[in-house]
Amino acid sequence: MSEPGETEAERIARGLRRKDLTVIRELVERYQYRLVRYLIFLTARREFVDDWAQETWVRVLNNPTQYDGRSRFDTWLFSIARHLAIDDLRRHRNVSLDAEIDQPLDPQSPFLEAARNQEAARLAAALGALGPIYREALVLRFHEELSLQEISQLVGTPVQTVASRIRRGLERLRIDWERGANDV
Amino acid sequence: MMFDPHQRARFLIEEARIAGITPQDSLWLRHHASDCMECARYEESVAGILRGLNSFAFELDPGAGARVQNAVLAHARKPSPAWRWALAAAVLLLLAMVPVYRSMRQARREKADTLLMEEVESRVRRVIPLAMEPLIQSQEESQ
Numbered sequence: 001m002s003e004p005g006e007t008e009a010e011r012i013a014r015g016l017r018r019k020d021l022t023v024i025r026e027l028v029e030r031y032q033y034r035l036v037r038y039l040i041f042l043t044a045r046r047e048f049v050d051d052w053a054q055e056t057w058v059r060v061l062n063n064p065t066q067y068d069g070r071s072r073f074d075t076w077l078f079s080i081a082r083h084l085a086i087d088d089l090r091r092h093r094n095v096s097l098d099a100e101i102d103q104p105l106d107p108q109s110p111f112l113e114a115a116r117n118q119e120a121a122r123l124a125a126a127l128g129a130l131g132p133i134y135r136e137a138l139v140l141r142f143h144e145e146l147s148l149q150e151i152s153q154l155v156g157t158p159v160q161t162v163a164s165r166i167r168r169g170l171e172r173l174r175i176d177w178e179r180g181a182n183d184v
Numbered sequence: 185m186m187f188d189p190h191q192r193a194r195f196l197i198e199e200a201r202i203a204g205i206t207p208q209d210s211l212w213l214r215h216h217a218s219d220c221m222e223c224a225r226y227e228e229s230v231a232g233i234l235r236g237l238n239s240f241a242f243e244l245d246p247g248a249g250a251r252v253q254n255a256v257l258a259h260a261r262k263p264s265p266a267w268r269w270a271l272a273a274a275v276l277l278l279l280a281m282v283p284v285y286r287s288m289r290q291a292r293r294e295k296a297d298t299l300l301m302e303e304v305e306s307r308v309r310r311v312i313p314l315a316m317e318p319l320i321q322s323q324e325e326s327q
Contacts (some may be wrong), residue, residue, distance in 0.1 A: 019261075021260055022259060024256060024257065028252060028253055028256055029253075032244065032252060033242070033244055036242060037240075037242050038243060041312050046242075050248040050252065053252060054251070054256070057252060057255075057256040060261050061259050113242075113243070114240040116239055117236075119232055119236035120236045120237075120239045120240050122236060123233065123237065131249065138237060139237075140200075141235055142201070142237050143237065148202070163202055166202050167198055170198055170201075170230065170233065174229050174230060177229055177233055
């Protein structure tokens with residue numbers, strides 16, 4: 001329950017500091033799907049995502065004082081997940097996210113599996129071929145509806161770079177999209 | 185400054201979704217797109233891409249979801265590392281205090297014993313001369 005004059009973010013920060021089980025359960029329920037979706041867009045992998053998501057929550061609980069409630073909780077959560085996934089791929093699985101660019105889409109791609117209509121199916125292949133930094137910028141802007149400033153803080157790049165990644169990502173998707181339309 | 189109206193229109197179509205555009209730009213864009221089939225088609229492509237992006241539905245493994253919930257809640261119930269360190273420090277402090285406490289108690293006992301002995305000795309010194317007095321007197325009389 002919120003205290004008088006307390007924002008939602010401050011309530012979450014207080015709940016985390018006190019290890020309030022109600023708040024923690026509520027956060028996992030509210031953000032688990034979004035966390036999984038963000039990690040899939042970032043890495044184009046499904047098989048490690050549940051482990052990363054669980055470890056992300058454990059880190060959230062281990063470092064509750066790092067979140068002071070002044071910014072959005074989801075940007076903090078995604079930034080933990082981002083570092084964790086990138087480190088894990090680099091160190092233990094010997095994979096760099098950059099190396100995936102321009103590789104053909106795996107038929108078991110999580111995007112194909114998650115495509116529920118024709119529009120999504122048309123995008124799935126293009127998304128798989130898109131670089132992780134572009135997919136990440138797109139999911140954060142259009143799914144999570146973060147502002148350019150918030151994305152910039154999360155990924156640690158200037159606002160202009162973020163805007164340029166979104167623009168370039170859209171451009172590449174549009175080219176594939178129109179090619180698909182012409183094929184049909 | 186963009187002089188090509190189509191280039192400007194396409195920039196604004198994307199910018200409207202990325203960072204937002206002014207009402208004047210929005211009005212200009214509506215006006216342009218109503219007259220330009222190609223830019224209208226471009227706008228429809230961008231809108232279709234965004235609809236497609238938003239329609240992905242990733243399945244959450246229900247077992248994995250429950251595992252995450254349980255692991256997170258179990259972790260939250262555990263005492264934090266800071267508490268564990270504090271507890272360990274308190275135990276160590278107690279263990280370290282035992283020999284100190286014992287030696288203090290020993291010293292106190294020894295001091296009490298010394299005081300008792302002094303007390304006994306002083307009483308003995310006072311009592312014996314008094315007890316000897318009649319004997320000394322009778323010896324003096326017989327002489």
